[in-house]
Amino acid sequence: MNRSYDVIVIGLGIMGAAALWRVASKCTRSLGIDASGPSHCHGSSHGASRIFRRAYWEGEKYLQLLNHADLLWKELEQVTQRHLLFRTGGVFIGDKSSRIVSGSIETAKKGKIEHEVWIASDARKHLPAFNIQDEMAVVYEPGAYAISASEARLAMLNDAVLNGAFTEFGNNVVKLEKHGTGVRVTTKSGCIYFAGSVIVTTGPWITTNLMPELTRFLEPRRVPIYWFKPKAGCETPFSQEQFPIFLYERQDGGLLYGVPSIVSNEPDVKIGFHNRQQSPSLPGWENVPVQHRYITEIPPIIESIFPKLEGIPTQAKNCFYTMSHDESFLIGHSKALESTYFASACSGHGFKFAPAIGDALANMAIGQQASFSLSAFSVDRFN
Structure with missing residues (x-):
């Protein structure tokens, strides 16, 4: 397996699967890594069903994300030819x-x-x-x-692989370090990878080794x-x-x-x-x-x-x-490590947003602007 990639996605729950799916459509060399198997049920993404709605009582700040997610859920169903919605x-x-x-x-x-x-x-x-x-x-x-949750996540991973992405399961990442203009990624098994940028979407495990800067917010x-x-x-x-x-x-x-x-x-x-x-x-x-x-x-x-x-x-x-203080999302760029992006603290209502958040992370990771503002979900709001 190649040791150097444009983008490495760490954590392949629904957010990571969506990020890898969108990354694979935008660049030629991508890798997704997950600590467990492709269908484990220990995090936040397993199960048969989730809800999608846009008349969002939580507020209009979510509308752009919801509208984009709606389009991408329908695109996923169409391109994979699976009954997901x-x-x-x-x-x-x-x-x-x-x-x-x-x-x-x-x-x-x-x-x-x-x-x-x-x-x-x-x-x-x-x-x-x-x-x-x-x-x-x-x-x-x-x-x-209703979204067929596990099927949708696997559909994202399958389509990412069809578009050239690599995946590695059962090998968790234990260290991220600066390497030139990118990131050095070390796994528990001792494998070392290099990436132009990294996306971290490890849910409740995100502050374990990888993003301790988020600990006080989650x-x-x-x-x-x-x-x-x-x-x-x-x-x-x-x-x-x-x-x-x-x-x-x-x-x-x-x-x-x-x-x-x-x-x-x-x-x-x-x-x-x-x-x-x-x-x-x-x-x-x-x-x-x-x-x-x-x-x-x-x-x-x-x-x-x-x-x-x-x-x-x-x-x-x-x-x-994985709860934040205000029950909203944390999405952004690491202040501790260049070229590292994250999404977490979806506070129990994030699954429906996954394609839009994954697309935004993919754009940031390859140096492009997200198609909508993410300022409402910045960690800076707690400062």
């Missing part, structure tokens, strides 16, 4: 004055995103699976969809995800044709999200808390079971919102959120 539409449910409803409407209006606002009585007709209270409203975004947390089976005879309301991706804000501020089953190896409805049940934790390579107290508190919540679902989850798994 499931057009379920999306609903965002809460009290009429809740942040999820008001924020989604505001962003949809500013971004000229097609949407409808339903009062509770209308929402019940459209959404028979949900228990929607009279004081609630629903924002419906027909253009939202906190990895374990977060559980659950799967629930429809009660006997109630399967149809939860089919991907009738059950949209959703966000549901409870009166106590708890924010649930969910996705219908879109692939056969995850046959049940996937639901989790976005902003509850989080446990600070160091990343590791073992499968840590979900805490029993979390599992026992979820059934009454599910039964109150989805009376046609069995309340006891069929399975529960942990994944990692």
